[in-house]
Amino acid sequence: MFDTLAGRFTDILAGIRGRGRVDEKDIAEASRQIRLALLEADVNFKVVKDIVADVKNLALGESVLKSLTPGQQVVKVLRDELARVMGESAVQLKIGKKPDVILLTGLQGSGKTTAAAKLALLLRREGKKVLLVAADTYRPAAQDQLVSLGAELNVDVWRGKTGQTAIDIAAAAVHGESGTQPDVVIVDTAGRLHIDNDLMAEIVALKSAVKPGHILFVADAMIGQDAVNQASAFDDALDFEGVILTKLDGDARGGAALSIKRVTGKPIMFVSTGEKPQDFEVFHPDRMAARILGMGDVISLIERAETAVDESEARALAEKLERDAFTLDDFLSQLEQISKMGGLNDMISMLPKHMLPKELRGAEVEESGLGRTKAIIQSMTSQERQTPRLIDGSRRARIARGSGTTVTEVNGLLKQFDAMRKMVKSAQGKSKKRGWPAGFPG
Amino acid sequence: MSAIPANGWLSRVKSAMSKTRDSLAAPVNRVFGRGVFDDETWDELEEILIGADMGLTAATEIIDRIRRDALRHPPGDSGELKEMLQAAIAAEMIPAPILGKHDASLTVIFLVGVNGTGKTTTAGKLARRFADAGGTVVIAAADTFRAAAIEQVAVWADRTGAYLVKHKRGGDSAAVAYDAAAAAKARGADYLIIDTAGRLQTKAPLMEELKKVKGVLTRELPEAHLLSWLVMDATTGQNGLAQATAFAEKIGLDGLILTKLDGTAKGGIVVAVARATGLPVVMLGTGETEADLIDFDSNNFAAALLD
Ligand SMILES: Nc1nc2c(ncn2[C@@H]2O[C@H](COP(=O)(O)OP(=O)(O)O)[C@@H](O)[C@H]2O)c(=O)[nH]1
Ligand SMILES: Nc1nc2c(ncn2[C@@H]2O[C@H](COP(=O)(O)OP(=O)(O)O)[C@@H](O)[C@H]2O)c(=O)[nH]1
Ligand SMILES: [Mg+2]
Ligand SMILES: [Mg+2]
Numbered sequence: 001m002f003d004t005l006a007g008r009f010t011d012i013l014a015g016i017r018g019r020g021r022v023d024e025k026d027i028a029e030a031s032r033q034i035r036l037a038l039l040e041a042d043v044n045f046k047v048v049k050d051i052v053a054d055v056k057n058l059a060l061g062e063s064v065l066k067s068l069t070p071g072q073q074v075v076k077v078l079r080d081e082l083a084r085v086m087g088e089s090a091v092q093l094k095i096g097k098k099p100d101v102i103l104l105t106g107l108q109g110s111g112k113t114t115a116a117a118k119l120a121l122l123l124r125r126e127g128k129k130v131l132l133v134a135a136d137t138y139r140p141a142a143q144d145q146l147v148s149l150g151a152e153l154n155v156d157v158w159r160g161k162t163g164q165t166a167i168d169i170a171a172a173a174v175h176g177e178s179g180t181q182p183d184v185v186i187v188d189t190a191g192r193l194h195i196d197n198d199l200m201a202e203i204v205a206l207k208s209a210v211k212p213g214h215i216l217f218v219a220d221a222m223i224g225q226d227a228v229n230q231a232s233a234f235d236d237a238l239d240f241e242g243v244i245l246t247k248l249d250g251d252a253r254g255g256a257a258l259s260i261k262r263v264t265g266k267p268i269m270f271v272s273t274g275e276k277p278q279d280f281e282v283f284h285p286d287r288m289a290a291r292i293l294g295m296g297d298v299i300s301l302i303e304r305a306e307t308a309v310d311e312s313e314a315r316a317l318a319e320k321l322e323r324d325a326f327t328l329d330d331f332l333s334q335l336e337q338i339s340k341m342g343g344l345n346d347m348i349s350m351l352p353k354h355m356l357p358k359e360l361r362g363a364e365v366e367e368s369g370l371g372r373t374k375a376i377i378q379s380m381t382s383q384e385r386q387t388p389r390l391i392d393g394s395r396r397a398r399i400a401r402g403s404g405t406t407v408t409e410v411n412g413l414l415k416q417f418d419a420m421r422k423m424v425k426s427a428q429g430k431s432k433k434r435g436w437p438a439g440f441p442g
Numbered sequence: 443m444s445a446i447p448a449n450g451w452l453s454r455v456k457s458a459m460s461k462t463r464d465s466l467a468a469p470v471n472r473v474f475g476r477g478v479f480d481d482e483t484w485d486e487l488e489e490i491l492i493g494a495d496m497g498l499t500a501a502t503e504i505i506d507r508i509r510r511d512a513l514r515h516p517p518g519d520s521g522e523l524k525e526m527l528q529a530a531i532a533a534e535m536i537p538a539p540i541l542g543k544h545d546a547s548l549t550v551i552f553l554v555g556v557n558g559t560g561k562t563t564t565a566g567k568l569a570r571r572f573a574d575a576g577g578t579v580v581i582a583a584a585d586t587f588r589a590a591a592i593e594q595v596a597v598w599a600d601r602t603g604a605y606l607v608k609h610k611r612g613g614d615s616a617a618v619a620y621d622a623a624a625a626a627k628a629r630g631a632d633y634l635i636i637d638t639a640g641r642l643q644t645k646a647p648l649m650e651e652l653k654k655v656k657g658v659l660t661r662e663l664p665e666a667h668l669l670s671w672l673v674m675d676a677t678t679g680q681n682g683l684a685q686a687t688a689f690a691e692k693i694g695l696d697g698l699i700l701t702k703l704d705g706t707a708k709g710g711i712v713v714a715v716a717r718a719t720g721l722p723v724v725m726l727g728t729g730e731t732e733a734d735l736i737d738f739d740s741n742n743f744a745a746a747l748l749d
Contacts, residue, residue, distance in 0.1 A: 036498055039492060039497075039498045039680075040497075040498065040680055041680070042495075042679035042680050042681070044493075045489055045492045045493055107677070107702075107705070108558075108560075108702065109557070109559060109675065109702075110558065111557075138730070139594070139730075140593075140594045140597035140598065141590040141591075141593035141594035141596075141597055142590075142594075144589075144590035144593045145588070145589045145591075145593075145594070146589075148589040148590050148611075149589050152589075193702075193704060193705045193706075194705070194706070195705065195706060220558065220677070222556070222677075222679060222681045222682075223677045223678065223679055223707075224677065224678060224679020224680065224707070224711065225493045225494070225495050225679065225707075226495070226677045226705065226706055226707035226708075227677075229707075230677075230705075230706075247556070247558075247642065249645075250556070250642035250643070250644050250681065251642075251644050251681065252681040253680070253681075256679070275557070275587070275588070
């Protein structure tokens with residue numbers, strides 16, 4: 001997805017850069033692509049409208065158009081905007097006076113019971129004594145499910161007596177009837193539709209009965225456009241504190257996260273990433289933004305590249321490439337930039353898997369190779385670096401000795417450099433036709 | 443559970459069916475009610491389809507087609523335009539008789555899907571329907587993974603009088619299917635319903651396991667009429683397409699059951715699924731009780747989607 005999205009932007013913006021001015025059509029096309037990407041990710045269409053409008057202004061600003069990599073820059077602006085909407089940083093759950101009560105609510109099958117167990121484990125690891133309350137008296141065997149999860153985790157579960165209502169069960173637990181003196185009481189409730197007036201009234205009554213310090217809305221990451229209806233209705237009824245987003249271990253892009261945050265203003269606090277109790281994490285807005293755009297950690301990569309690569313240096317390099325004046329010195333500085341960015345393996349690990357050539361998936365690139373290549377170039381005279389043609393047999397032997405490598409390695413490097421120049425040339429041929437300068441160096 | 447929520451699916455169908463041409467309640471009527479068909483009208487109609495989770499591609503194509511048709515045969519009034527749109531949506535759906543024509547004495551329903559969509563509840567609803575029609579039903583508790591999944595399906599078997607085949611939690615689901623096949627044969631059952639554990643389509647080992655279970659069914663019951671149905675939650679967004687494609691590729695599917703239509707979600711993703719996979723929707727889940735299962739009807743569905 002990232003390659004297609006970034007690729008589409010690159011094409012659109014390349015045209016703009018070539019002409020040096022933006023016309024209505026370009027803006028419309030870029031907006032269309034952003035809209036498409038967000039709708040494919042299930043962001044609510046009304047929210048998409050707002051975001052497209054915001055990003056349009058930001059993305060088509062001067063700095064993006066002048067940049068060497070406008071496609072990537074637009075994606076970054078978009079990602080930043082999404083992260084801004086989603087909240088700048090992770091929001092903590094602060095456990096207060098003993099016993100603090102956490103009420104979980106949401107639609108049927110969203111993952112409440114599983115999340116109750118996960119939250120219990122997380123809090124226990126923080127040294128809290130937890131009591132789970134099985135207040136879903138409606139779904140068949142829902143109480144058994146929580147009892148069974150509690151037994152696995154060694155956490156107490158209170159299920160009250162048969163025939164008791166959810167409110168009675170929860171109130172008894174909160175008022176100490178379990179006799180366990182917990183720091184935190186987590187109340188699991190039956191799933192309910194936001195338009196089911198009776199059950200919505202019940203959960204409001206449950207709230208007044210147990211006075212929870214925290215109400216968390218549990219939502220499935222796979223939900224589509226309906227997310228806004230659900231979240232706003234639950235928020236209107238309960239004024240919840242935050243959201244647990246579940247089933248993020250799949251490939252749903254999770255645009256619902258953005259919609260929910262946008263319409264309720266409430267943060268996503270935790271994400272559930274599997275069926276096992278450990279599969280639970282604090283939510284990171286920036287990662288979610290990247291996920292919605294389907295681009296792994298590419299943004300961190302772009303950011304690192306930005307700090308490591310001086311824009312003017314990059315521009316000079318692009319010009320050199322164009323004049324075919326790329327030398328081994330330039331090659332050396334490229335290698336140094338890669339090291340500054342954290343090395344090859346680090347860079348590869350941040351790319352979405354589907355963007356990588358097959359050979360690189362899961363493979364470790366020989367980092368020491370970089371160091372040896374640097375050593376070889378550093379053992380050359382500046383004349384040799386400018387004009388590699390000069391490097392004959394005896395010079396090769398000298399360079400190998402000086403760099404502590406072998407003649408075969410020196411030969412290998414020279415061949416590689418040659419191949420690279422040819423490749424750059426042919427790539428330039430293509431890009432010239434499309435009217436944009438060579439892309440991201442390195 | 444409580445009475446049918448006022449803006450749930452059933453009431454939407456009802457209101458859609460009872461001539462709401464001049465009602466301005468639904469967004470679609472608001473659009474039609476303006477009485478002008480300009481660019482904005484078409485954009486708003488497209489948004490209604492997108493808002494129903496149909497996805498941009500399907501929505502754009504349907505609107506473009508109606509727009510061309512409307513040029514050639516201008517609709518007399520907005521009611522007529524709405525009918526055109528409704529018919530276009532209905533036409534995207536694949537018609538299919540629910541159980542198909544067959545003369546096998548045993549019908550096997552293999553229920554699969556991602557987590558929490560309503561497989562177990564649907565197993566219970568199906569058991570009720572088959573039992574009411576006078577059939578003998580066996581249910582296989584093949585979700586051996588989730589906590590209390592066996593207890594849950596046991597409640598449903600109990601409620602509907604179905605015979606339950608179960609193992610212990612953590613057991614091999616293929617072995618449950620094997621025993622259930624034997625039990626269905628031994629009892630001369632008319633229906634065997636296999637309730638499986640939810641799994642995300644991206645989890646290769648779990649998908650492989652499901653394939654193995656189906657393999658057991660086809661091997662042990664070669665004469666039976668086997669139907670594999672994907673149970674999908676109506677609130678599902680565009681990921682539904684990936685779900686249907688992956689399950690269809692891995693185990694082969696015969697149809698879809700769309701659940702939780704009693705909420706406000708319209709389930710438009712099944713239109714995109716039908717276009718991409720050719721799979722029919724067979725039934726709809728409209729609540730948590732055993733009576734809340736209705737046959738799919740493309741016209742009713744299209745009407746409710748627009749309401
Ligand atoms: N893959 C996956 N499954 C989950 C996750 N959270 C819950 N589930 C599953 O989703 C289904 C419904 O979860 P449950 O906790 O019973 O939902 P509830 O009805 O809201 O209480 C079960 O099969 C769970 O195992 C998650 O983060 N990832
Ligand atoms: N409102 C509503 N809830 C449903 C429907 N079908 C299932 N559910 C609920 O969704 C939750 C998950 O259902 P379940 O059958 O356990 O899902 P499974 O994990 O796929 O087996 C339960 O709380 C069910 O009562 C439906 O059609 N409407
Ligand atoms: Mg539950
Ligand atoms: Mg189940």
